[in-house]
Amino acid sequence: MSTVLTMAMPKGRIFEEAVDLLRQAGYPLPPEFEESRKLIIDAPEAGLRFILAKPMDVPTYVEHGVADIGIAGKDVMLEEERDVYEVLDLKISECYLAVAGLPGGNYQKVAPKIASKYPNVASHYFREQGQQVEVIKLNGSIELAPLIGLADRIVDIVSTGRTLKENGLVELEKIADITSRLIVNPASYRLHALRINELVERMRKLVDNKGDVK
Amino acid sequence: MSKPFVFEKPAGMRDTLPAFYQKNEDIKNTIKKEMESWGYQFIQTPTLEYHETVGEASAILDQQLFKLLDMEGKTLVLRPDMTAPIARVVSSSMKNVAYPLRLAYSSPVFRAQQREGGRPAEFEQVGIELIGEGTSSAEAEALALMTEVIKKSGIQAFTVAVGHIGFVQELLADILGNDNRAAELLRYLNEKNYVGYTSHVKELPLSSIDSQRLLKLLDLRGGIEVLGEASALTPNIKGQQALEELKTLYKLLQDYDAAQNIVFDFTLFSHMSYYTGIVFEGYAAGIGAPIASGGRYDDLLSRFDRKAPAIGFAIRMDYFIEALGSKNDSIKKDCILFTPERRKEALLLAKSKRSEGGNVVMQDLSGVRNVDEFSKRFDEIHYLIGSQQGEDL
Secondary structure, three states, X not given: OOOOEEEEEEXXXXXHHHHHHHHHOOOOOOHHXXXXXXXXXXXXXXXXXXXXXXHHHHHHHHHOOOOOEEEEEHHHHHXXXXXXXXXXXXXXXOEEEEEEEOOOOOXXXXXXXXXXXXXXXXXXXXXXXXXXXXXXXXXXXXXXHHHOOOOOEEEEEEOOOHHHHHOOOEEEEEEEEEOEEEEEOHHHHXXXXXHHHHHHHHHHHHHHHHHHHO | OOOOOOOOOOOOOOOOOHXXXXXXXXXXXXXXXXXXXXXXXXXOOOOEEEHHHHHHHOOOOHHHOOEEEOOOOOEEEEOOOOHHHHHHHHHOOOOOOOOOEEEEEEEEXXXXXXXXXXXXXXXXXXXXXXXXXXXXXXXXHHHHHHXXXXXXXXXXXXXXXXXXXXXXXXXXXXXXXXXXXXXXXXXXXXXXXXXXXXXXXXXOOOOHHHHHHHHHHHHOEEOOHHHXXXXXXXXXXXXXXXXXXHHHHHHHHHHOOOXXXXXXXXXXXXXXOOOOOEEEEEEEOOOOOOOEEEEEOOOHHHHOOOOOOEEEEEEEHHHHHHHHOOOOOOOOEEEEEEOHHHHHHHHHHHHHHHXXXXXXXXXXXHHOOOHHHHHOOOOEEEEEOOOOOOOOO
């Protein structure tokens, strides 16, 4: 059966690594793939159709079933808690979620304020630590918040730590390691089991081999 | 909060307009007829139930329940599913009717939106419960009926995945012994987080054979051969029993001619926590969520003090209809446009057409502003206008 699988890809940081991985797994993707501004790209030879979405939206497309599979960061999975299968750790775009703040800051306030692009992750984390905090949702440049007094601390992803450093912030606690994951819609997982299994296995081999080389 | 506009409805609530209503009714009737022909009797239960009884017995998350207070301050819920209310009925109003019972329902259920739109908070379920029957025959009957209903409604491409909660629990218990460790892994499976499951298994102090057995669980998906693979994973007696059950079930389904669309899938975990044995879900091409689901729930009835094994399934009407696509076989509708002097003639014509089973609208011509626009809604128009007798213009 030659069903076309729809795959939701995250634009931006993860995109190129994900495309690389798919090519290495033997899926012929058109060369103009990276430059195109289109939001829907067909790769008929690979039997795939790609939709290019904001990273934070990938699990949404997959949960609603308009995409069968997708590539999403674990940070997004933790934040969104969507009803999708997380089948494979692709081990790309490694980074981690952390709490950061000004060095020597006073974190014992009555109502500590936390700024984050990940309000669910942040409130969940502090709850588990036994702290009640107030979370302020921001959409980017989170490092600004403690610098100008919007919040005491931030929860954000850290890859090299350079942004924190250049803005005079220090990492206080690490929350979780993050890599990109292959995710699957529950209905598609059964309806297109053969095709999806094949894709997962090809990717798994690749990822496992990579791990060995390291 | 601002005052709602007149056109606004609570989140997830939808109107059903004539075209969709008709389609929904037609398909529902096909489904109900099939269920009735298998001897299932339809019942209805109240929209409101007590939170402490049905609300807590239902497997729907507490935050998804619509709750309100009655005049005495007791918490009520809008029924979030039909299985728990039917368990209540069977153990109270029908307490003296001997098992096995074959009951069916066709009712809206209510589940509050947690996050966003795009999914209804009220939707119809048509389903059956076969209560007081613990045999494989009962399981085969439920699955065969579900398959038959899907086929009869006209959905061609579909898959029914069958899993077994009991087997998975036995396998984990057999390898891990300790309930806490098994619970942790079950949580990952429930969350559909296989990456978490895999890395957790690798961290456990187990022999490599045992880790392999745990990891292999994720691959137990496919045809009948999967049962063999599963059997190799555990010598556990209850686990083996579960597999025997499934093998028998498959044979029985072949007898029903309902085995073609069945796949086995031990990674299938339902949201419904009351399931104890086999669980199953039906999927149709192009629909991102199950169109039907069910399973065995042998412990639910004892919550209502009438212990019994039971099995059931529900069709989710909204997804089901989506899967059928937009087949446009709307019912033929006639219109008689008349002027008052020919009203009697119009009445006679309408009566005779209606008695033949036709749907006929009678419309006084002077009550319509734009006749052309109005006429477009009908397949045929009969004009009984002016004083000339018996002439169709």
